[in-house]
Amino acid sequence: MKSKLSAESNYDVLELSGEIDLHYSPELREMILGSLKDGKSLLINMAEVSYIDSSGIASLVEGFQTAKTAKLSYGLLKISSPALQVLTLTRLDRVFTLYDTAEQFQSHL
Amino acid sequence: MAAAEKLLEFQFPATSAHLCTVREKLREVLGSCSPSEELLNCIVLAVGEACMNIIEHAYCDDDAGDIILEIEKQGDNMIFRLTDFAHRKSSKEEMKSRPLEEIRPGGLGCHIINEIMDEVQLIECNSDCGNVLQMKKKLEL
Numbered sequence: 001m002k003s004k005l006s007a008e009s010n011y012d013v014l015e016l017s018g019e020i021d022l023h024y025s026p027e028l029r030e031m032i033l034g035s036l037k038d039g040k041s042l043l044i045n046m047a048e049v050s051y052i053d054s055s056g057i058a059s060l061v062e063g064f065q066t067a068k069t070a071k072l073s074y075g076l077l078k079i080s081s082p083a084l085q086v087l088t089l090t091r092l093d094r095v096f097t098l099y100d101t102a103e104q105f106q107s108h109l
Numbered sequence: 110m111a112a113a114e115k116l117l118e119f120q121f122p123a124t125s126a127h128l129c130t131v132r133e134k135l136r137e138v139l140g141s142c143s144p145s146e147e148l149l150n151c152i153v154l155a156v157g158e159a160c161m162n163i164i165e166h167a168y169c170d171d172d173a174g175d176i177i178l179e180i181e182k183q184g185d186n187m188i189f190r191l192t193d194f195a196h197r198k199s200s201k202e203e204m205k206s207r208p209l210e211e212i213r214p215g216g217l218g219c220h221i222i223n224e225i226m227d228e229v230q231l232i233e234c235n236s237d238c239g240n241v242l243q244m245k246k247k248l249e250l
Contacts, residue, residue, distance in 0.1 A: 021125065022125040022165070051132065053154060053157050053161060054161070054221055058215045062214040065212070085147065085150060085151070086221070091209045092212075
């Protein structure tokens with residue numbers, strides 16, 4: 001897994017790529033929760049995620065719950081086909097807000 | 110019934126660092142059987158989830174050891190067998206899916222395995238320790 005966190009004016013963007021499994025999900029969890037702890041909304045770009053397992057999904061869910069409690073916006077951007085397959089299997093595609101563009105996310109802030 | 114043809118036997122340490130190699134081996138073996146990209150991804154995911162369950166739940170506390178992944182082809186069916194040597198015995202109850210209405214982190218691995226595989230079976234083994242999990246999936250070519 002590779003990741004890059006960048007700051008926009010009123011939200012953070014976390015770009016993920018590669019394979020997210022049990023080996024990397026603790027790091028993903030830390031990055032997500034760290035960003036939300038600063039009180040900024042978070043958009044996670046998943047266009048280049050080639051694999052994600054339930055441990056990676058658990059990190060995304062924990063972020064979703066933390067953002068909801070803190071009343072921050074939280075979304076997944078350009079989700080890749082393998083990642084969408086896992087979200088669909090676990091019916092979490094109905095829970096997360098999925099965006100095709102960053103502008104769509106910005107309009108929800 | 111067609112005879113089973115063994116395609117792989119791979120023993121590896123039960124650590125998260127080895128999951129990547131397991132996926133590579135699975136893709137290599139399954140690629141030669143020409144399933145669709147979607148089915149291949151699903152099978153790799155399900156076997157990865159089963160390995161992760163062994164790492165996290167069978168081998169726990171100070172217990173550590175290896176996992177053996179065997180892949181067999183029997184007619185149109187692929188058989189995936191995972192053997193561990195953990196002191197803790199897994200139960201059939203643990204292999205059940207949890208209600209998906211509960212939105213919380215964790216506990217989705219068994220749901221994924223049960224959803225993808227046609228058959229999931231914990232095989233009784235006579236030895237004092239260790240578990241054998243067998244999963245079967247029909248290849249839709």
